[in-house]
Amino acid sequence: MTVTESVDAGTRRLTTAKAISEAIAQEMRVNPEVFVMGEDVGPYGGIFGSTGGLFEEFGSTRIIDTPISETGFIGAGIGAAVEGMRPVVELMFVDFFGVCFDQIYNHMAKIHYESGGNVKVPMVLMMAVGGGYSDAAQHSQCLWASFAHMPGMKVVAPSNPYDAKGLMISAIRDDSPVIFMFHKGVMGLPWMAKNPRSIGPVPEEEYTVPIGKAAIPHPGSDVTVVSVSMSVQHCLDVAEKLEGTTSVEVIDLRSIVPLDREAILTSVAKTGRLVIVDEDYKSFGLSGEVIATIADTDPSMLKAPVQRVCYPDVPVPYARVLEYEVLPTRDKIEAAIAAVLA
Amino acid sequence: MVDNDMRMDFYREMVRIRTYEAALQRDYHADKAPAWDIGAGLIPGEMHLSAGQEPVAVGLCANLVQGDAITGPHRPHHLALAKGVDMKAMTAEIFGRDTGLCHGKGGHMHLFDPGQHFSCSGIIAQGMPVAVGQAFAFHRRGTDNVAVAVAGEGAANQGAFHEALNLAAMWKLPVIFIIEDNDWAISVARDTATPVKDGSMRGSAYGMPHARVEGNDVEAIYDACRTAVDRARAGGGPTLLEIHTVRLWGHFEGDAQAYRGDELAAATENDPIPQYERRLVAAGLLDEEAIARIKAEAEAEVEEAIAFAKASPEPLPSDAYLHVFA
Ligand SMILES: Cc1ncc(C[n+]2csc(CCOP(=O)(O)OP(=O)(O)O)c2C)c(N)n1
Numbered sequence: 001m002t003v004t005e006s007v008d009a010g011t012r013r014l015t016t017a018k019a020i021s022e023a024i025a026q027e028m029r030v031n032p033e034v035f036v037m038g039e040d041v042g043p044y045g046g047i048f049g050s051t052g053g054l055f056e057e058f059g060s061t062r063i064i065d066t067p068i069s070e071t072g073f074i075g076a077g078i079g080a081a082v083e084g085m086r087p088v089v090e091l092m093f094v095d096f097f098g099v100c101f102d103q104i105y106n107h108m109a110k111i112h113y114e115s116g117g118n119v120k121v122p123m124v125l126m127m128a129v130g131g132g133y134s135d136a137a138q139h140s141q142c143l144w145a146s147f148a149h150m151p152g153m154k155v156v157a158p159s160n161p162y163d164a165k166g167l168m169i170s171a172i173r174d175d176s177p178v179i180f181m182f183h184k185g186v187m188g189l190p191w192m193a194k195n196p197r198s199i200g201p202v203p204e205e206e207y208t209v210p211i212g213k214a215a216i217p218h219p220g221s222d223v224t225v226v227s228v229s230m231s232v233q234h235c236l237d238v239a240e241k242l243e244g245t246t247s248v249e250v251i252d253l254r255s256i257v258p259l260d261r262e263a264i265l266t267s268v269a270k271t272g273r274l275v276i277v278d279e280d281y282k283s284f285g286l287s288g289e290v291i292a293t294i295a296d297t298d299p300s301m302l303k304a305p306v307q308r309v310c311y312p313d314v315p316v317p318y319a320r321v322l323e324y325e326v327l328p329t330r331d332k333i334e335a336a337i338a339a340v341l342a
Numbered sequence: 343m344v345d346n347d348m349r350m351d352f353y354r355e356m357v358r359i360r361t362y363e364a365a366l367q368r369d370y371h372a373d374k375a376p377a378w379d380i381g382a383g384l385i386p387g388e389m390h391l392s393a394g395q396e397p398v399a400v401g402l403c404a405n406l407v408q409g410d411a412i413t414g415p416h417r418p419h420h421l422a423l424a425k426g427v428d429m430k431a432m433t434a435e436i437f438g439r440d441t442g443l444c445h446g447k448g449g450h451m452h453l454f455d456p457g458q459h460f461s462c463s464g465i466i467a468q469g470m471p472v473a474v475g476q477a478f479a480f481h482r483r484g485t486d487n488v489a490v491a492v493a494g495e496g497a498a499n500q501g502a503f504h505e506a507l508n509l510a511a512m513w514k515l516p517v518i519f520i521i522e523d524n525d526w527a528i529s530v531a532r533d534t535a536t537p538v539k540d541g542s543m544r545g546s547a548y549g550m551p552h553a554r555v556e557g558n559d560v561e562a563i564y565d566a567c568r569t570a571v572d573r574a575r576a577g578g579g580p581t582l583l584e585i586h587t588v589r590l591w592g593h594f595e596g597d598a599q600a601y602r603g604d605e606l607a608a609a610t611e612n613d614p615i616p617q618y619e620r621r622l623v624a625a626g627l628l629d630e631e632a633i634a635r636i637k638a639e640a641e642a643e644v645e646e647a648i649a650f651a652k653a654s655p656e657p658l659p660s661d662a663y664l665h666v667f668a
Contacts, residue, residue, distance in 0.1 A: 043601045044529035067499035067535035068466045068527055096465060099500065133381030134438070135388055136449040138464040191596055193379045317662050318449030319438030320386055325659035 014202040015188025017049030019161035020126075023168035024051065024088055026206050028058055031086060034172060037064040037073055038090030047092055048128045048187050070100035074125065078108050081123040086172055091127040094143045094181065108177045109152030123178075124171045129157070130183035130230050130279055132327055133192060136318040142229070142278075142311070145285035147179045148256045154211050155257040157181040159232035161188070161200045163254055166209025174211060183230035183279075195233040212258035216267070220249035223337055224267040226290050227277040228253040231309075231328050235277055238333045246337060256286060261293045265301075268294055272303035273340045277328050282310035307336035344561045346627055348404065352560045353622055354636050355403075356396040356615050359420045361640035362429070363391045365648060366419070366436065370595050380596065384437055384652065387449055392420035394558070394590035397614045398522050399424035401563030402490065405571040411459035411476040411489040413469030416451045418462035421492055427455045433647040439654035446657045447665065459489075467493050467500035470519065474506050477515040477574075488516040488574040495584070496527025498541050507582065511548040516574035518567065519545075519582045524589035525609075529601040545582035552582040558614045588612050 014022065028034045036051055036058075042065040045052035055063040066073040070091060077089040091097060097104060104125065111119050131140025148155045154176055158164040164182065171178035188198035217232070218239040225248055227235045232252040239248035249267050253260060268274050274294065276287040287308045294302060309328045317323055344352075366385065373383035380387065392399070395417070403424035406412070414421040422432055427443070435442030436450045443453055451464035459476065463469045473491035480487040497503055498521050510517040521541055525532045538544065545552025551573065555566045563585055570581035588609050592599050599606055622628040 039527070040529045042529070047528070065530045065534060067530070068496045069499045069501070071501055072499075098465065099468070099502065133379075134386035134449065136452055136464070137447075138451065139388065191378050191380050193377075193381055312663065314663055314666050317447045318387065318435075318444075318452070319446030319657055320381075321438070321656045321659050322446060322662040325662040 010201055010203050012202060012204060013199055014161050015049070015199050016158065016161040016164045016182065017052060017187040017189065019165040019202045020050045020168050020182060021045075021052045021054055022202070023165040024172070025054055025057060027169060027172045028054070028062065033085045034088065035062045035064065035085065036088045036090070037066050037077065039066055039068060039092050041065060041090050046090060048182065048184055049189060050090060050126060050182060070096060071103055074100050075103040075107065077123050077125070078103060078111070078121055081121045081177075082111065082119055086122050088124045088126060088172060091125060093139050094127045094129045095138050095141050097143070104153070105150045109150055112176065113152060120175045121177045122175045124168070124180050125177065126180040126182065128184050129181045130185055131316050131323060132185055132230075134318055134320055134323060137315040140316040142181070142183075142280040144181055144228070144256050145280050145289075148286070152177070153257065154178045154255065155181065156211055156255045157183065157229040158254060159186055159229050159252050160197055161202045163209050163215070163252075165202050166207050167211065167254065169206055170208040170211050173208070178211065181229065185230040186233065195237070197233045197236065209254065212255045212260060214260035214263035215252045215254055216249060216263070217252055218248060218250040220247035220271070222247040222271060223273040223275060223340055224249050224251060224264070224271045225275045225277060225333070225337065226251045226253065226264055228256060228286070229279065231277045231279050234328065234330050234333055238330050238337065242334070242337065246341065248337060259289065259293070264290055264293050265297055269301050272301060274302065275307045275309065275333070275336045275340050277333055278308070278310045279328055280311060281313055282308060283313050285310070304340050304342075307340045309333050309336045344564055348564075349561075349622055349625075349627055352400050352404065352564070353618055353628065354640075355400045355424060356560065356618065357636055358640045358643065359396045359399065359423050360393060360615055361637065361644050362423060363393050363419060365644045367391055367591070367595060369648060378596065386438070389450060389595040390417040390593065391591055391595065392417050394588040394609070394614065395522055395524060396420050397558050397560035397563050398520065398585050398587050401560045402520060402567045404564055405567045406488070406490070408458060409485065409487045411473060411487070413473040413476070413489070413491050414460070414462035415466070415469065415493045415497065416462070416464045417494070418451070418453055422453055422455070422460055422462070425460050426458050427453065427460050429643065429647040430650045431455075434651040434654045437651035437654070438656065439651055440657040440661075441650070441654040445661065467497035467502040469493065470497070470502050470506035471509070473517055474510045474515060477510065477517040478513065481515055486516075486575045488518060488571055490518045490520060492520045492522060494527060495521050495523035495525070495532050495541055496530065496535060497521070498544065499536055504544075507545070507548045507550060507580070510580040511550045514577070514579035516577075517580040518570045518574055519580060521582070521584040523584050523586045526589055526593065526602075528593045540584065542582055542584040550580055550582050554584045554586065556586050558585075558587045558612065560614070560618060588614070
């Protein structure tokens with residue numbers, strides 16, 4: 001089990017977007033093999049700000065705007081990585097993986113294994129995920145389980161600026177391909193409603209957050225709430241609201257692959273009650289995998305049936321009333337906690 | 343041949359579309375304050391408006407009938423309106439209402455009107471193969487309907503574009519591929535994304551007739567589309583047209599467009615509607631009074647559609663679970 005590192009985060013506060021671009025910049029300064037490519041990552045700074053300021057510092061030879069040719073440039077990232085470079089490639093929205101998934105899962109993810117460990121693909125593929133602002137069915141999904149399902153890719157999804165910087169540095173240094181998913185809602189964008197947790201203390205110096213280690217940002221003893229990415233912010237809001245009546249332990253997985261099963265088991269062994277909050281589709285996904293972790297080990301540790309607050313198995317609808325019917329929200333999380341304690 | 347009645351229709355339809363986009367722009371921004379929030383207001387989400395590209399939609403659709411199909415991109419309103427999609431139902435969709443084309447499920451990038459065989463997709467170039475399939479169905483059934491795939495110049499660097507062209511050419515299907523070249527794919531300038539100066543040349547790779555239309559002139563666009571549509575209806579197979587047009591506003595609403603520099607001012611001066619208006623005035627077809635009347639008619643229609651949308655009920659929350667399967 002890993003409790004949040006006790007690194008002093010200092011008092012400087014950054015948005016998650018700024019934390020990500022700072023991580024990339026710091027790695028680029030020390031390693032000439034690192035470069036960035038994707039659509040609108042140059043002067044625009046990334047549609048969600050993940051590459052803000054990089055073009056001004058590093059110029060067009062290392063911060064490369066691409067045509068809308070995802071198969072082409074993600075494949076090119078793989079090729080450069082195979083030759084030892086460390087590309088950070090942006091797929092603008094995860095929803096667009098449909099046009100380029102062969103490069104991702106048949107090539108990026110499998111080359112190391114297929115080559116018997118002889119060829120490495122040290123590449124970061126970052127992308128925006130998530131909804132809540134009426135961007136509808138093709139621009140609002142999370143889909144981390146779809147990547148996690150296929151072996152060979154590490155998958156991370158930070159919920160706050162501190163973790164975002166540390167995970168990005170870890171991802172760039174990792175010799176395996178890493179899918180880095182930033183939820184638009186955690187980026188701290190000036191043009192989107194945000195939870196104050198999307199802006200937070202971030203040390204100036206370089207540091208890493210280990211891939212595959214969960215954090216426990218809110219320890220507790222009555223119920224374990226497992227979540228990842230944006231939903232963690234909602235879980236923390238609920239956990240703080242319930243302080244004094246219910247002791248909620250929030251686990252922020254931070255990484256989906258590798259999944260920190262130890263952290264889940266240790267917490268549920270203590271609380272006996274489990275709620276999973278996941279903005280990805282419910283069936284065949286992360287929530288089922290978390291439950292399987294308990295079932296595979298010791299189902300008797302559960303004192304009550306598990307509650308899942310997940311995206312039901314419907315595409316993301318446009319109208320706000322429809323979208324909020326199906327999104328994980330604080331109310332639903334609170335109700336699930338009440339139900340698992342009933 | 344474009345006659346004077348057609349000229350007046352072209353003008354009226356371009357004014358109608360611009361009036362629509364301007365009204366949406368107004369309402370989109372009206373309730374996003376105090377801190378501009380993309381998810382707030384009566385029209386939430388991304389909004390890609392088509393100002394400047396009206397000549398493409400109008401010149402194209404003047405050649406189409408109801409049974410012909412269009413697959414459009416993320417910037418679809420001009421095409422939908424020119425194709426004959428009901429303005430009220432489309433507006434209600436954009437306002438997320440139950441009376442909308444898609445009961446509030448689709449939103450502005452996912453408008454579906456089976457009656458007009460109109461659809462669009464927010465995934466770049468991915469509507470193009472679908473148009474090939476619609477043309478396949480028309481062809482198999484022995485109709486003379488055609489399908490039109492419309493996408494931006496950025497989309498022509500996507501694999502689906504090339505696969506769709508090859509299939510349509512191989513099967514000699516009644517498809518017209520229209521590339522709206524507005525010089526920009528969000529912030530990525532056309533010339534930094536491809537070394538191909540005349541994108542219509544890509545048609546020759548698939549043995550397909552092709553042309554590039556300069557000038558953003560509705561009449562020249564009409565003529566080029568006429569040739570392509572006639573060819574397709576007569577069994578002559580597909581055509582690729584690249585039409586040079588202009589994006590007058592941001593990629594999406596809220597785009598500050600700092601990347602455009604001086605080019606933006608030049609583009610703004612190239613607004614095709616006042617240009618066409620001046621031409622029709624010089625030809626004696628329009629005068630101040632006629633212009634005012636046409637604009638007032640357009641405004642009345644647009645405001646009625648918006649009022650209809652605003653007065654329409656929202657879907658029920660439980661409707662979110664409907665329509666996953668047929
Ligand atoms: C496959 C895919 N990649 C990227 C995007 C994000 N995106 C939306 S619009 C756009 C630019 C499109 O440019 P263009 O095709 O020229 O059309 P325009 O916006 O200029 O009308 C991009 C990159 C997307 N929707 N789908």
